Amino acid sequence: MGKLVYKMAAGDGELEGAxxxxxxxxxxxxxxxxxxxxxxxxxEAQHLVVRDGEMVIGTARVLFLAAGQAxxxxxxxxxxxxxxxxxxxxxxxxxxxLRNRQVEQxxxxxxxxxxxxxxxxxxxxxxxxxxxxxxKHIKMLRRL
Numbered sequence: 001m002g003k004l005v006y007k008m009a010a011g012d013g014e015l016e017g018a019x020x021x022x023x024x025x026x027x028x029x030x031x032x033x034x035x036x037x038x039x040x041x042x043x044e045a046q047h048l049v050v051r052d053g054e055m056v057i058g059t060a061r062v063l064f065l066a067a068g069q070a071x072x073x074x075x076x077x078x079x080x081x082x083x084x085x086x087x088x089x090x091x092x093x094x095x096x097x098l099r100n101r102q103v104e105q106x107x108x109x110x111x112x113x114x115x116x117x118x119x120x121x122x123x124x125x126x127x128x129x130x131x132x133x134x135x136k137h138i139k140m141l142r143r144l
Contacts, residue, residue: 017056
């Protein structure tokens with residue numbers, strides 16, 4: 001693993017790299033249908049990519065819900081790069097980016113098994129668990 005670069009996606013090449021990571025993680029590993037994963041919101045979202053050289057190894061997208069509120073979605077890291085702090089750095093990068101855009105609240109629908117990760121990143125659970133794409137989730141919120 002070289003020096004990783006965290007940045008907002010620029011151009012179709014980086015966006016396709018982000019989609020490839022999501023296909024591998026969500027469609028191939030977790031069995032989510034590609035139609036649910038690539039849901040039509042990608043063109044209105046902002047996308048973060050993590051690059052190791054020319055290869056995109058991680059991604060997340062941000063939807064702006066309302067004035068001052070955003071939602072982080074579709075965070076994924078390729079398996080060989082997990083448990084190395086990449087996810088924590090994605091959240092940190094996005095929180096700083098969103099603060100600069102005057103966002104006051106960030107929401108995630110965390111897959112239930114990784115809710116502790118989001119808690120460690122400053123998010124708090126809201127409400128009861130629910131099912132999304134056949135996977136148990138919990139809504140979480142962080143105020144900026």
